[in-house]
Amino acid sequence: MIKALRNGGAHLDFRTREGMTALHKAVRCRNHAALLTLLDLGASPDYKDSRGLTPLYHSAMVGGDPYCCELLLHDYARLGCVDENGWQEIHQACRYGHVQHLEHLLFYGADMTESCARVLLFRGASKEIRNYNSQTAFQVAIIAGNFELAEIIKTHKESDVESRAMLAWLC
Structure with missing residues (x-):
């Protein structure tokens, strides 16, 4: 057609x-x-x-x-x-x-900028997930030579994850 x-x-x-x-x-x-x-x-x-x-x-x-x-x-x-x-x-x-x-x-x-990684981590993405080569995001960042991204991943804490309950309370 x-x-x-x-x-x-x-x-x-x-x-x-x-x-x-x-x-x-x-x-x-x-x-x-x-x-x-x-x-x-x-x-x-x-x-x-x-x-x-x-x-x-x-x-x-x-x-x-x-x-x-x-x-x-x-x-x-x-x-x-x-x-x-x-x-x-x-x-x-x-x-x-x-x-x-x-x-x-x-x-x-x-x-894939650092800001994308921050958003994903802030929204609850697990930094422990592994790819098909059994590598974490931190390991891939190091291998790729992106040390700034590796540092963001390394220093991210679970307490940094946005809480939906907290957002509802704030709204």
């Missing part, structure tokens, strides 16, 4: 009132077949909607089929789209627990 519309003169990067293109819609519907077809036909993976968000950002936010995220990244979608709160794709993947999306983002070069 997409190819027929394109052959009939449809504009691949047409925008809705919200500024979303067909790529945005395909990602939000978690439709990797439509996404692949649109990319193959030349649709741009970097157009932003009216909120300034790319299809890749939406993929990290809505989750679903991680293949959509990988397709966009493989097609050279730019990383580092920032929303009105200063959050990037990597933050959304962590926020919503989209682990495979996070893996793709990191593989393709998403910026």
Whole structure:
């Protein structure tokens, strides 16, 4: 259907009132077949909607089929789209627990800054979890030569974790 519309003169990067293109819609519907077809036909993976968000950002936010995220990244979608709160794709993947999306983002070069690590630790991420090589985050940071991140992980205490009960009380 997409190819027929394109052959009939449809504009691949047409925008809705919200500024979303067909790529945005395909990602939000978690439709990797439509996404692949649109990319193959030349649709741009970097157009932003009216909120300034790319299809890749939406993929990290809505989750679903991680293949959509990988397709966009493989097609050279730019990383580092920032929303009105200063959050990037990597933050959304962590926020919503989209682990495979996070893996793709990191593989393709998403910026894993110390601030991301602080947010994850503050929200209760365990620093004792091990990867497939049985290494902790602290060990990986040391191996990668990121001593500042290693120090953040090392000095983090359980008492630093945000308490939902405390937040409810403060509100």
